[in-house]
Amino acid sequence: MTANDKAVFIRRADISNTKENNKMTFTEELYEKISNLYVGMTVRGFSELCGKCPSYYGSIKAQNLELSTSAIAHLMEGIEERKMVAPASTQFITQLSNIQRFIADEIAQRHHKCSANQNIKIRHMLLEAVSNLADQELANRTPTPVFIGLN
DSSP: OOHHHHHHHHHHHHHHHHHHHOOOOHHHHHHHHHHHHSTTOOHHHHHHHTTSOTTHHHHHHHTTOOOOHHHHHHHHHHHHHHHHHSOSOHHHHHHHHHHHHHHHHHHHHHHHHSOHHHHHHHHHHHHHHHHHHHHHHHHHOOOOOOOOOOO
16 A cells, blocks of 8 residues: 555545544434425425525535524424324324424523523514414314204
8 A cells, every 4th residue: 555545545534434423413403304204305495494595404504504593493383384284193293293392402402502682582583483373273273063953
């Protein structure tokens, strides 16, 4: 083995060690969870689920950034909507709920790292998101028909 071959071998070993030791980011792990759940999910589709333009995911990945909190909140609302219209498949709804818990944990970690002023803004945003979901659910409800029989 020549010196050049040894250098190439070492570089390849360094690259493989780096890949093995790198932990997936929240964004990467979230995309993986959603793409495993929705067959055919693309990065463009994921970006749109987050309420962003189709190139959003690629852009933040290229810049080594995480999903914005607004994108996460929008995604959380979208998942809740999908749970409401999902078939009665308990496993599917359970998987969606697990993704929501994963997202909630990330929001809690971000919330913990923020200053008091930022915490208030995040609380208002989350309360608004929950309020919007409750309003949508109430709007979709119809009263149960009452049948009165005359004998």
